[in-house]
Amino acid sequence: MTKKQYFCNELNNVLSCFHDRIMSCCTGQIGPVYEEAYRGKRIDWKKFKQTKLDAFALLNEEDIEKSPCKGCFFLKEKTENDVISQQYTMLNVSHWTQCNCGCIYCARMFDSHGEITYKSGKSQYYDFVPLLKELYKQNLLNRKELVAVIQGGDISVLKEFEKMIKEFLKNGVKQIHILTNNIVYQPIIKKLMDLNKVLLFTSLDCGTPETYKKLKRVDKFNDSVKNLREYSKGRENPPIIVKYILVEHFNDNKEEIIKFFDLMSDIGIKMVEFTIDNKWALFTNLDEKPFPPHYGEMYTLFKEEAKKRGIKCSVYSKVEDIIQKYALK
Ligand code: SF4
Numbered sequence: 001m002t003k004k005q006y007f008c009n010e011l012n013n014v015l016s017c018f019h020d021r022i023m024s025c026c027t028g029q030i031g032p033v034y035e036e037a038y039r040g041k042r043i044d045w046k047k048f049k050q051t052k053l054d055a056f057a058l059l060n061e062e063d064i065e066k067s068p069c070k071g072c073f074f075l076k077e078k079t080e081n082d083v084i085s086q087q088y089t090m091l092n093v094s095h096w097t098q099c100n101c102g103c104i105y106c107a108r109m110f111d112s113h114g115e116i117t118y119k120s121g122k123s124q125y126y127d128f129v130p131l132l133k134e135l136y137k138q139n140l141l142n143r144k145e146l147v148a149v150i151q152g153g154d155i156s157v158l159k160e161f162e163k164m165i166k167e168f169l170k171n172g173v174k175q176i177h178i179l180t181n182n183i184v185y186q187p188i189i190k191k192l193m194d195l196n197k198v199l200l201f202t203s204l205d206c207g208t209p210e211t212y213k214k215l216k217r218v219d220k221f222n223d224s225v226k227n228l229r230e231y232s233k234g235r236e237n238p239p240i241i242v243k244y245i246l247v248e249h250f251n252d253n254k255e256e257i258i259k260f261f262d263l264m265s266d267i268g269i270k271m272v273e274f275t276i277d278n279k280w281a282l283f284t285n286l287d288e289k290p291f292p293p294h295y296g297e298m299y300t301l302f303k304e305e306a307k308k309r310g311i312k313c314s315v316y317s318k319v320e321d322i323i324q325k326y327a328l329k
């Protein structure tokens with residue numbers, strides 16, 4: 001009898017360059033690691049490519065116990081359409097941790113020690129442009145289909161940000177997703193919007209400077225809003241998703257949500273995302289610790305408000321599941 005085979009699209013298509021390692025998927029938790037503690041040294045590309053093949057070789061019912069992917073919800077049964085590719089179509093760029101604000105919910109807090117950085121500089125770990133050039137040279141990136149996701153840290157304090165974008169444009173890239181606090185205006189982002197090559201993600205999380213300052217530990221609400229207006233100017237559908245991360249005791253109230261939407265309507269934002277902070281999304285066993293019951297009400301209000309104003313609202317499936325199970329049952 002043939003062994004049951006598994007497949008993972010993330011393993012096949014995604015390459016993630018984190019500050020401490022280069023690995024397969026964006027989960028950052030499990031999954032094969034191509035380069036441990038990478039600091040810009042020369043890469044053995046043969047070994048690098050083989051790591052992916054070795055990981056696929058373990059994706060069958062006999063060997064799955066030995067696989068770093070064991071238990072991952074992305075695994076699915078392999079079909080005849082699932083073919084291992086040499087090239088990646090999604091590249092996560094997240095090789096620095098410096099940021100010019102200090103969100104209280106920041107997942108990078110452990111590495112950045114909550115420091116706020118004002119001056120643009122190099123990543124403390126490695127430069128990305130030389131690695132990117134090498135990835136293209138090794139034919140590991142699908143030039144036509146590539147989506148680059150630039151995460152960070154924040155781009156405004158990463159000296160090579162613009163250089164990176166130019167390298168992507170030079171080699172061909174389908175789209176660039178940029179996650180930024182949007183405190184500093186970037187002319188190159190405007191240029192990418194004109195080229196139809198970018199989707200900008202920013203977390204405003206509120207509709208007032210007071211709440212912003214409490215959440216982000218910097219007084220930059222007006223800068224961020226001004227830049228949103230600047231990027232949106234003259235565009236019917238700005239390629240911008242403004243996130244609202246619900247944080248207990250800070251912005252988890254009706255008034256703040258309404259003010260957020262008043263602002264979005266005023267600016268002309270057409271896409272928002274509702275989510276919850278990592279304390280509840282990742283780090284709490286919700287079967288043991290009670291989930292804030294009013295999160296259900298906030299979620300419902302948020303979605304209704306978006307609909308009423310003709311704004312598209314997205315919710316990450318894991319967050320949707322948590323809300324449905326623990327706050328709306
Ligand atoms: S199965 Fe899971 S852990 Fe393994 S590569 Fe895919 S997403 Fe990553």
Ligand code: SF4
Binds near residue numbers: 103152
């Ligand atoms: S903007 Fe992002 S990287 Fe900066 S502190 Fe906030 S969550 Fe962290």
